[in-house]
Amino acid sequence: MKRKAYCSTLWLLPLLALILAACGDNGQHLGIDGYFYTAQEIDLPGQAGSTTGFRIKNGYFYYRQEKTIYRFPVEDFPRKQGSTIPLEEGGISTQEESTPLPEGMQLPQGEAVATATGGVLQDYTLDSNGGLCYITVDVSWRTGEALGGTLARTGQDGTEIYRLDLENIDTPNVSLAMDGRNRTFLLAGDSLYLVGEMGELLAEIPGGSLKAEFYRDSGRLLEGEDGRVYYSPGDYYNAVYEITGDDEAFRQGTFRMERIELPGTCKCYSSSFGLLCGDAGLLYRYRKADSRWEPLLRYGDSNLPSRPAEILELTEDRLIVSYSYPYDTLYLLDRAKAELLPEREVLVLATRDLSRELEAYIMDFNRADSRYHIRVEFCDDVQMDIRMNSSSPPDLVDMDDEMVLKYAGKGALEDLGAWLERSGQLDREDFLENVVNGYTIGGRLVCIPDSFLCRTALGRAGQLGEKAGWTAHEAMELAERYPEAQLFRNPTFTSMVSFFQQYICERFIDWDSGECSFDGEAFRELVRWMEGHSKGMGNGMAGSTYDSIVSVDMPVTEEELLVLEAYIDGLSGLVLYELRMGEDITAVGYPTADGRAYYPADKYNTLGIPADSRNKEAAWQFLEGFLSREDNERTRRSGLPARRDLLEEMEEALAGPEYERDEKGDIIVWDSTGESGMAAQEWLYVEGESVPLYYLTGEQLEDIRNLIEAIDFTPQGGIRREISGILLEELAPYLDGKKSLEEALRIIQNRVGNLVRE
Known part of the structure; x- marks a missing residue:
């Protein structure tokens, strides 16, 4: 980074500034x-x-x-x-x-x-x-x-x-x-x-x-x-x-x-x-x-x-x-x-929901800045579309992945790459490469997530092997080797479609030509396998793994589950699941057509600037400061940071033991053992108990680095979610015995093909 924007002591600004926070645009909008x-x-x-x-x-x-x-x-x-x-x-x-x-x-x-x-x-x-x-x-x-x-x-x-x-x-x-x-x-x-x-x-x-x-x-x-x-x-x-x-x-x-x-x-x-x-x-x-x-x-x-x-x-x-x-x-x-109140120009930030850290930073910004005041507008999907398509769109927009795909596809978002090139505080290289690549759509960097967590499937290395990544056939073979176990918890048909979603979109769709093969024998076999290993239709949303996510505190036995669908939101995330499962694990990811590891990400504070904003310079000033901030108690990032330097600081903190010290700074030696007392860096909650984590080994740090580098930050949803919805909609009558599989696959072939070609 070139330099930091807002320091972590913003909250110490005089309380009088709090009283002057509601000032703006000639007093007309506050x-x-x-x-x-x-x-x-x-x-x-x-x-x-x-x-x-x-x-x-x-x-x-x-x-x-x-x-x-x-x-x-x-x-x-x-x-x-x-x-x-x-x-x-x-x-x-x-x-x-x-x-x-x-x-x-x-x-x-x-x-x-x-x-x-x-x-x-x-x-x-x-x-x-x-x-x-x-x-x-x-x-x-x-x-x-x-x-x-x-x-x-x-x-x-x-x-x-x-x-x-x-x-x-x-x-x-x-x-x-x-x-x-x-x-x-x-x-x-x-x-x-x-x-x-x-x-x-x-x-x-x-x-x-x-x-x-x-x-x-x-x-x-x-x-x-x-x-x-x-x-x-x-x-x-x-x-x-x-x-x-x-x-x-x-x-x-x-x-x-x-x-x-x-x-x-x-x-x-x-x-x-x-x-x-x-x-x-x-x-x-x-x-x-x-x-x-x-x-x-x-x-x-x-x-x-x-x-x-x-x-x-x-x-x-x-x-x-x-x-x-x-x-x-x-x-x-x-x-x-x-x-x-004094006059300040009002900038509008539109959002569906506001994270606590973003809200806290907005408060800090409003207290510190003498020219601008950020006003938050809460919008549902319809209201957001109206605002983005109006002659006076918001100056900043906090989006989920569906919104990113929609507005980026319409060219409605500013290219932040050009602003990074002119920035005195941030460089493109300050962020993880896969973060930047994931949100570069149509050659334009449409937004930069502030932080993220990784979703992955993982299991025992003794059953999965040590290699990350697998195909659908390898996942099915694992389930056949252990017929008494479930592939994952709550294996409904909906969660099966979600689990194999990436594989389905890669294996049965040619995205260049728009050709599909849902009426072939390969997809027919997959549907029948999912049907045979499912427990009902389920209620999960299409394209979501909600149906099958398992809490880390729920009992896991070898006879019960082969794979957990896990959220990794910290450097100690893999260690937590190792403790939970009681042995070495492999973060195998979700099945793909070529067997590579696929780890989708959930992102936080995905902010962009509308292309038609009238206050782009001021909006970038805010976004630049938000992304370059140093965390304090109120603005601490959720999950893992997208910035390289913050990840490196986290790794350094966990790379070796810290020792408890007395008021003079001397290491405390326990009288009962004569040993120095290591300080717990984190506490991991496992089976109702808090387990201290003192440090990560070099191998554990390497494992989490490899996982982070392989995360796919491509926005989720959009046409892929629609495809999953079509699959569930057309296959539900087949599962209920009201339609033949051939008829369902013929309709899927037609509907998905038309959607992809459009």
Whole structure:
């Protein structure tokens, strides 16, 4: 590399820059209705444990740490100079919006008002009088299963009102809500309990009554304006349900669950000012009076991550937002006029989903750069096509492989090779050669992935031999030699097609002439073999190995499986599977026509610049900095880096042992053995236990280097996924006995041939 772009200390820039993050393009494109929210970080109390469960009621601010609930008077809440705290409203307001909090402000420690004993404190809520209701669940330390629970309620002065034993609770996933009549709703899995003000069990609604459209333990209860109670089937869902009914209706099971559509795939949050939900970087508030969701803020305008763990609305103009990543971070947000902010040009980055490291880097960039502000637009496939085909496309686009193939095929992506030649920070040679080759499409380097992981089939060297690579016939012969074993886990017909996909596309298609041979004897034999070794059709997606992927922690015996489909996301990846299988392994890869090793890659942060972007220079400045960054805790790459120098640093770190040292830097010698203590470089999780990895041998490093050098970075999907879809669609009736194999192969020959020639 020529030089580094952004250093790993960007996050140490003054917090005032965070407040100025939402500025842009003459104030026309940042904020909502002319307003945005300033964001000030507040330090959390300095005691062990995660700080969660923020609530406010009757002049007190509440939070939870581990097994204890704390509170303090709202007048002690960190606030700006000149602010007032109207206790009668139970909230906090400010009069001087432009005055930042002093640096180092901390959430007060507060007094303990409840502590769980003999169980795990799972949730709590507050009644209209400031009383506290909380639930603890007894959890088996051996199995993690729930063994019953206790629902307790105290007055604001701490006097216990009731303590209700609930022996039927069999899940630790519970949720509480209090309605306007001080009735307590308890959700346990998909069962609902309704408890009266004095602890009387008013109703017990069995599982299955709450429209649990996700998994049994995914639902949550929420509180809204005017004492309303809602049920969310799961985080990031498309609807929420308001639960209504009198005591008798709940006893009879005739209570109502009114479905409320969300503005997208959202996570919902309780709020006494109206239910909140977050979707695609936006936060909305629900207005019950006119049944609509109104946009409240855009997280990126306030330079905040888009997936808060919790939100507490103090007033309609002031919120608290907390994040579990980075761990235990809390922000105070205040509404302010966007016109007061300095002007910066807005660059749009379009994405379907945003990785945490890219989001963190965008925040760093926005804090540091005085000319540009990156705004993220979340798009589904249709929206992305509309944006890319518009007269004003995004300036950057974060793509999956399908998008890369689509837009590169249309010439809609800028050639990054030309920008690399002019770069003062990066060279083409800074990246793995196969990464650059894989994303050079039509002679144009259309994007450069930031990091990746390798997908491979692997197995015991004693069964596979030591040579990487094999043909379909060799894979079938292996299965025939061990008839009591499965070729891989969950061998459905769908996963068979996915497993042999590369071989099929090479062996039965001439990509130069467009000729196919799916109606020949060779493909007929392959279909019959897959049919004979499959367990049903399966539900995996065409062109995906999802059906057959096995967790590294699942039992693997020689009699059970011959091959694992594995993800290798670190230099120690092969060693992990050696430990799992208990002997030497061979990363044989997926079958090909010529028997070479084929390892496809999953890529992260595959960014490109649209060819019609109006801000190519600025977009390259951002992309150049992102690719050349040094990792810190917040922007650390997922998987393996695409840059050579970072891979070499990782290899160097694992090439020899590190020793534990004392405060003076001297190597520690263990008194019991007289030996120096090696420090574990990594911990590998195998069969429920953490195994220390001290270093990699020269042979182990060579094995992982050879695998990385052989990875195929060609974007997956596109026409190959369509071909797999045609195979599954036309062969399904044959497998069901509704169509002859000859008829199915004739249709496949025709359809695939037309597709390839087109």
